[in-house]
Amino acid sequence: MILLLYAHPHPRRSVANRALLDGVRDLDGVEVHALYDHYPDFAIDVAAERERLASARLVVWQAPLYWYSVPALLKLWFEVVLTRGYAYGPGGSALEGKHCLWVTSTGADPDAYTDAGRHAHTFGAFEPQIRQTARFCGMRWLEPLVVHGAHRVPPDVLHAAAQTYRQRLEFWRREHG
């Protein structure tokens, strides 16, 4: 089973993330779980989250990039769900061996993510925080799927990204599902 945690603070304003999500939500074996819909007050039900995780073999973290990271509710999810004794440390092997895919969109053109660009770093400079969170829990990190320029990406480019997303999940399911 693929558990797709969707963390968009303003889902109705979303263009890129919505198109990406629409590209995969009807796939068999994909459970979409929209965190901001469930927890608008940031009161995450940890037991329910862990129950969902139990049957997942691939965990997708899909969210726009906010200040070079995941939105605050997904960050809080890391903090309250992925605790010692559950996700790491003695007895903490609940996520071991599961796969993890980060799907994200940025507001800027790709060339903003260069050393000389607006964001002064390559996109890869912001990956360690998220990747190492997954790896510290024993998850296998897949190559992230990143869509740049979410606010003005042409429809055909967005459509292609959604197709890539769909193919990656289908491929994963064939190999591992």
Next chain:
Amino acid sequence: MILLLYAHPHPRRSVANRALLDGVRDLDGVEVHALYDHYPDFAIDVAAERERLASARLVVWQAPLYWYSVPALLKLWFEVVLTRGYAYGPGGSALEGKHCLWVTSTGADPDAYTDAGRHAHTFGAFEPQIRQTARFCGMRWLEPLVVHGAHRVPPDVLHAAAQTYRQRLEFWRREHG
């Protein structure tokens, strides 16, 4: 004025951050603002936060390192306070020229933060997200103050770190305050 935003989700359990805070809280011109005390429900009062920021010339983000970043409430603070038109973009110059200091503690020994260590990266690999958040808002980034091994750091080491913190704020105040 120095605005010290303190973001500890469990302040009563804190050892290192509390000692650091106690080292500076009585300094003239330091306003300590404990985010988790004010906003246990994550409902940040954006106008009040901006009022505090208006008179600050140095903004300190003090928080334990949670999943290689700041705790979720401080991340949310970035998202709702540092918005376009206020902190960046057209008309967004409210923080321009202010200085920014990140003070943080980790739970692991320093050698966990090496390529071969438990966290598989140097500490510096996790700095771009926070540093670039400040810089994108036009703030001047000061060298972060990091205390490793917060759970078992010997009292004298912790005391020395608190003194260093105090000296850095005093020095800043002499130069810029």
